[in-house]
Amino acid sequence: MHMHFGVNKALRIINCQFTSNALDDGDGGAIYSVGELYVENSYFYNNMADNYGGAIYTQQTLNSLLFCY
Numbered sequence: 001m002h003m004h005f006g007v008n009k010a011l012r013i014i015n016c017q018f019t020s021n022a023l024d025d026g027d028g029g030a031i032y033s034v035g036e037l038y039v040e041n042s043y044f045y046n047n048m049a050d051n052y053g054g055a056i057y058t059q060q061t062l063n064s065l066l067f068c069y
Contacts, residue, residue, distance in 0.1 A: 010036035010063075017042065023049040028057030038064040 011033055018030035029047035031037070037058050047055040056062065 008035065010038065012038045012040075013042055014040045015042065017045075018047055018055060019043070019045045021047045021055075025050055027051045028053040029055055031056045031058075033058040033060070033062075035060060036063050039068055040064065040066045042068045044068065 013031070021030040023029045026032070027049050029049040030044060031039075032053070033056070037056070037060070039056070039062075044055040049057065051057075
């Protein structure tokens with residue numbers, strides 16, 4: 001799955017599961033963010049990226065990461 005959100009928009013991810021996502025050439029196996037990012041009560045398992053951010057890569061600050069496993 002690929003989702004694209006505008007640079008000036010906040011992305012909020014709540015109660016989600018990201019399992020076995022892989023990116024062969026790039027960053028952020030599960031999530032690649034260029035804007036504000038908030039992740040809460042979510043599960044990350046077995047995500048990979050060839051470069052940076054096996055599960056999450058963000059070009060800006062990760063604003064919030066709460067209760068994630």
